[in-house]
Amino acid sequence: MTRTEEPVPVARRIxxxxxxxxxGHFCTGVTVITAHDGESPHGFTCQSFVxxxxxxxxxxxxxARTSTSWPRLRASEHVxxxxxxxxxxxxxxxxxxxxxxxxxxxxxxxxxxxxPALDGVLAQVQATVEFEHDAGDHTIVVARVTGLDVLxxxxxxxxxxxxxxxxxxxx
Numbered sequence: 575m576t577r578t579e580e581p582v583p584v585a586r587r588i589x590x591x592x593x594x595x596x597x598g599h600f601c602t603g604v605t606v607i608t609a610h611d612g613e614s615p616h617g618f619t620c621q622s623f624v625x626x627x628x629x630x631x632x633x634x635x636x637x638a639r640t641s642t643s644w645p646r647l648r649a650s651e652h653v654x655x656x657x658x659x660x661x662x663x664x665x666x667x668x669x670x671x672x673x674x675x676x677x678x679x680x681x682x683x684x685x686x687x688x689x690p691a692l693d694g695v696l697a698q699v700q701a702t703v704e705f706e707h708d709a710g711d712h713t714i715v716v717a718r719v720t721g722l723d724v725l726x727x728x729x730x731x732x733x734x735x736x737x738x739x740x741x742x743x744x745x
Contacts, residue, residue, distance in 0.1 A: 598734070598735040598736055599734075599735060601732050601733065601734045601741075602621040602622070602732065602733050603621065603623065603657060603658070603730050603731070603732060603733075604619065604620075604621050604657075604658045604666050604730075604731045604732065604733055604738070605619070605620050605621070605623045605635070605655050605656055605657050605658060606618070606619055606620070606655075606656040606658065606665065606666070606669045606692060606695075607620045607623075607635055607637070607647060607653055607654070607655055607656075608647070608653065608654045608656060608682075608689050608690040608691075608692065609646070609647035609648075609649075609650040609651075609652060609653045609654070609689045609690070610650060610652075610684065610688050610689055610690055611646060611649055611650050612650070614677075615676075615677045615682065615690040616643050616646040616647050616650075616676075617643065617647070617656075617669050617676055617677070617690060617692075618637065618641060618643040618644065618647070618669055618670070619666050619667075619669040619670040620635050620636070620637065620655075621733050622635055622636040622712070623635040623655055626716060630718060631718060631719035632704075632716050632717065632718055632719065633655065633699055633701055633716075633717055633719055634714060634715060634716050634717070635655065635715050635717075636709065636712040636713060636714050636715065637712065637713055637715065638711060638712055639708075639711050639712060639713060640711070642672055642673070643672075644713065648703065648706075650688075650689070651702055651703050652687040652688055652689050652700070652701075652702055652703075652720075653687075653689050653700070653701055653702075653703065653717060654685045654687065654689035654690060654691050654692075654698055654699070654700050654701075655698065655699040655700075655701065656690075656691065656692040656695040656698055657695055657696045657697040657698070657699075657730065658695055658696070658730070658731040659694060659695060659696045659726055659728045659729065659730060659731060660728060660729040660730060660731050660732075660740040660741075661694075661728070661731075662694060662695070662731055663731065663738055665680060665692065665694075666731060666738065668680060677690065680692060680693070681693035681694070685698060685700045685721065686700055686720075686721050687700040687701075687702070687720055687721060691723075694725075694726070695725060695726070696724070696725060696726050696728060696730060697722070697723060697724045697725060697726075698721075698722070698723045698725065699719055699721070699722055700719070700720050700721035700722070701717035701718055701719050701720055702717060702718050702720055703715055703716075703717045704716055704717060704718050729741055729742055729743075
């Protein structure tokens with residue numbers, strides 16, 4: 575092999591448990607994605623939320639293809655991404671469950687786009703769904719930002735290695 579030749583990587587089957595374990599070392603924030611279909615509010619916990627583009631202003635999130643909530647949210651097209659604070663573990667758990675009335679014990683109001691804006695969150699991003707892409711066992715959603723609000727100055731709720739935790743910035 576000459577210096578200009580690079581070795582060809584050998585593809586191997588990646589074990590899902592190993593993938594989850596290794597990627598669990600990447601800390602993520604926790605959000606609740608919400609929408610209102612005109613009759614009732616809907617939402618789900620989502621840790622796969624990212625800022626995607628500044629111009630145009632896009633965010634992205636990825637609901638599981640098995641989600642029973644996402645089809646209800648998708649129908650409204652207008653969503654609110656609610657960024658959870660460290661003291662909202664109960665909200666995270668409530669919106670991670672399937673089939674229950676997730677809004678029964680959670681305070682909320684309508685965001686400017688009509689989607690539910692949860693009480694007590696750090697920030698909210700209102701957006702309109704523009705694109706969806708199949709991605710294995712998830713769907714990648716791209717949404718155009720239509721409104722933004724910072725509501726609290728508190729530590730975020732984080733996921734690390736499968737557990738919920740807190741980040742406190744060094745002073």
